[in-house]
Amino acid sequence: MKNYTELEVWKFARALVKSVYQLTKHFPNTELYSLTNQINRSVISVPSNIAEGIGRQSDKETIQFLYISKGSLFELETQMYLTFDLEYISEDQLKVILEQLSSCKKLLNGFINYFKNKL
Template sequence: MKNYTELDVWKTARKLVKTVYSLTSQFPNTEIYTLTNQINRSVISIPSNIAEGIGRQSDKETIQFLYISKGSLFELETQLFLAHDLEYISEKQLSEVLEEITSVKRLLNGFINYFKNKK
């Protein structure tokens, strides 16, 4: 297995972090300890759990952390829909970030399947 920093899924998840942080920096200050914090924690969890999974000693543990990353991705998606509902992000911004999320989902699913079928 190559270094996790060379993985497309990890690189794409890092790019998503930058996009999301840019969006949440425009949220109202009243959201700093609520939705902004929760969204930022969710998006950080995605590449972090990919990295932690790769650092584990077994494929079973790696898969577990990849699933945690996938769960954070779905949590993030929901929170961004809520941000749109609250009019913190525009339809265009939502659409653009959802495209990035879809890309990470595809890569993550492929990576999970790779580990599942490795045996």
């Protein structure tokens, strides 16, 4: 297995972190310890759990951490819809983030399937 930093799925997840942080830095200060914090924690979870999964001893453990990443993507997707509903982001910003999320989901699903097929 490659170093996790060479994996496309990790690179896409890392880019997603940057995009989300660029959005959340413009959120109202009243959201700093609630929605902003939760969104940032969700997005950080994605590449972090990919990396942790690669560092595990077995493919079964790796898959478990990849599923955690996948769950974080779905959590983040919901939070992005909420930020749009609250008018913290525009429809165009939502569209860009959802496209990035979709790419990450596809790559992550492929990576999960790769490990499942190895079992």
